[in-house]
Amino acid sequence: MPSETRRPRTSRRLLLGGLVSALLATTIGVSAAGPAGAAQSLRLQYKTSATGATADQVEPWFDLVNDGPSAVPLSEVKIRYYFKADSPSQQYRFACSWAVISCSTVTGTFGAISPGTASADRYLEVGFTSGNLAAAARTGDLQLRFHRTDWQTTTQSDDHSFGPARTTYGDWTKVTVYRNGALVWGTAPAGGGPSPSPTPTVTPPPGGNAGVVFDDFAYTNSDDPNITAHKWTVRTNSGGPGVPGASWPKGNVSFPSIGTGNQALQLKAVSDGTGAGTQQAEFLHQRKFLEGTYAARVNFSDAPVSGPDGDNIVETFFTITPLAADLDPNYSEQDFEYLPNGGWGEPGNIMYATSWETYRNEPWLAVNVHNEVRASYAGWHNLVLQVSGGQIKYYIDGALFAQHGDIYYPETVQSVNFNLWFISGGLVGSSTQRSYVQQVDWFYHAKNEVVAPNEVVNRVNGYRSAATRWVDTVPAP
Secondary structure (H helix, E strand, O other): OOOOOOOOOOOEEOOOOOOOOOOOOOOOOOOOOOOOOOOOOOEEEEEEEOOOEEOOOEEEEEEEEEEOOOOHHHEEEEEEEEOOOOOOOOOOEEEEEOOOOHHHHHHEEEEEEEEEOOOOEEEEEEEEEOOEOOOOOEEEEEEEEEEEOOOOEEOOOOOOOOOOOOOEEEOOOOOOEEEOOOOEEEEOOOOOOOOOOOOOOOOOOOOOOOOOOEEOOOOOOOOHHHHOOOOOOEOOOOOOOOOOOOEEHHHHHHOOOOOOOOEEEEEEEEEEOOOOOOOOOOEEEEEEEEEEEEEEEEEOOOOOOEOOOOOOOEEEEEEOOOOOOOOOOOOOEEEEEEOOOOOOEOOOOEEEEEEEEEEEOEEEEEEEEEEEEEEOOOOOEEEEEEOOOOEEEEEEOOOOEEEEEEHHHHOOEEEEEEEEEEEEOOOOOOOEEEEEEEEEEEEEEEOOOOOOOHHHHHHHHHHOOOOOOOOOOOOOO
16 A cells, blocks of 8 residues: 555554543542442442553553442443543543453543642543442453553553552542442542533534445456546555565456456465565555445455465455554554464464554554454455444454444544555465465445445445446545
């Protein structure tokens, strides 16, 4: 891709499941209050997995206990962790790494305390969307964390709720619990009166269909002028991803007949085991895509069409926003990636669906979430990606494969890409040239519309019945 640099995954991948993010709410006061009395039923236990005075992420882990005689609806409960911001303008993002009750039910927002104290001018408020905490029961682990939006180190030694010695769960009154707005556990920092819960700002996606793109890939060859007219690019520039020194020849993109009366986009990658002898391929559309439905019918291969097998090859369909700088918060990427021979520590064929918030090259830090299935995906498959309402859904052949959201939801316009490349360090020890191919029968996008996988196929069949090979009514940004 002309302006983007991809990178391999490593075992240091930061995988944060079920994340929820929110911008800093308006300034809100919090009252000083003593620990809840014996009549109160809720009790909060705390420990931390990040005990240093400074940390990449603050990691408060909670276990909420119901000592009362009846169940408590968790939707009535808020937990507040108080801290001192590193600067007045600094913003933070919340993450639920794992929870016994499921991260999908856990929310996180940030509020401010005015006037602040020496140990607190902000708080993280943790809430729940559903569930009941039975009498004499506990939630079990709520493994939470939050970090600065610029991913710089945060100081936590001066935070009101931080307990560096708390490496095992124990009662902790420096974190408060509210039920229906009333303090029932813990001591809040001194300040104003009790505050309402902060409400995160949610911007709904624009509704309705705002254009479509359909391409049947009826091109003569990689020099066909209609490719450029239709805003596609055949990549020829050097650089990542893949084997250092590899080239991206224009001729590695072609449009053969696939025996069904249709043509397909075909990507070819070849290697003789050296960087200079390695060629990769990529075909990409302009940046103008964000919310809506993306779909493609893709033919994955488990073996080369010639030469020895075993290279770590990556066969892809993805969307991406360029990385402007390390940990760029506007970066995004949603990937279907099939590795027929494994790679990134995997020994055999594996399909990934990965959503990216951002990353840093040196030292490597990946902020993404993924799902995977270890199985062969050789052959034709319908891939559908839905991006709408804060959720990213990946479908393969009509079945939901993965669902992500929160900080991984894209924020800026993206390009659509298909590429075929070798993982650096993943070539087999042979000088015999081998050649791999990936084919794409069609591509479809509906802007600002969630289209079910079966309806995508119906629409594509409608275009083909009408002999329509190309449509683009999505405006450029």
